Amino acid sequence: MIPKKEEYIFYQGERFQIEFYFTETGKIPAKEYLEDTSLYVKVKLAALVKYIAEHGKIFNITKFRLVDSKEKIFEFKPLQHRFFNFFYEGGKIIITNGYIKKSQKVSRRGLEKARELKKDYICRVKGGSYYGKN
Numbered sequence: 001m002i003p004k005k006e007e008y009i010f011y012q013g014e015r016f017q018i019e020f021y022f023t024e025t026g027k028i029p030a031k032e033y034l035e036d037t038s039l040y041v042k043v044k045l046a047a048l049v050k051y052i053a054e055h056g057k058i059f060n061i062t063k064f065r066l067v068d069s070k071e072k073i074f075e076f077k078p079l080q081h082r083f084f085n086f087f088y089e090g091g092k093i094i095i096t097n098g099y100i101k102k103s104q105k106v107s108r109r110g111l112e113k114a115r116e117l118k119k120d121y122i123c124r125v126k127g128g129s130y131y132g133k134n
Contacts, residue, residue, distance in 0.1 A: 001026035002132045010095065011046070013053025016087075021096045021117050024124070029117070030083055033098035037081060044078030052093065067106045073114050075106070082107070084114035094121055 003026050010018040010031075020031045034042060048063055058064035067075050067084070076083040076095070083098040096117040099110040124130035 002130075003028060007031075011049045011053045013050065015056040016053045016091050016093050018049045018053050018085075018093045018095065021094050021121055023120075024129075029097045030095045034083075041078050041081050045076055045081070045083060048076050048078060068111060068115070071115050071118065073111065073118065082110070084110060086114075086118050088121070088125075094118070096121075 001024075003022050008020045008022050008028055008031070010020055012018075020028045022028045034045065048058065052058050052064065063077050065075060065077070067073055072086055074085050074087075076085060080101045081098060082101050083095050085093050085095040087093055096114045097110060099107050101107070121130065
């Protein structure tokens with residue numbers, strides 16, 4: 001089940017379109033996580049997303065950074081929350097999943113999940129089933 005565009009497109013900017021990843025059943029893990037956070041976290045993430053979508057790059061590693069150079073997975077860092085994401089062709093940034101940071105290290109489980117979701121996204125996009133017949 002493919003969600004409506006307004007459900008998974010977070011922000012459309014000059015440089016990038018930021019989207020939430022969605023599963024084959026239409027679940028949107030990062031968005032569901034975000035909905036359970038405070039308004040302050042939502043505002044902070046929205047500001048980071050808007051900035052990168054409009055300007056193309058965030059140079060402040062306390063706000064956005066590469067966490068897996070092999071798989072090219074990044075994270076948005078609003079406050080103590082983290083949102084894994086990756087860049088995809090056509091000017092897209094796909095936000096896969098989120099977590100609350102509890103230690104100095106990146107969540108190994110969260111990062112592994114982001115890698116799986118990225119693989120799933122690419123496989124479904126290339127197979128033509130991700131966006132359906134939009």
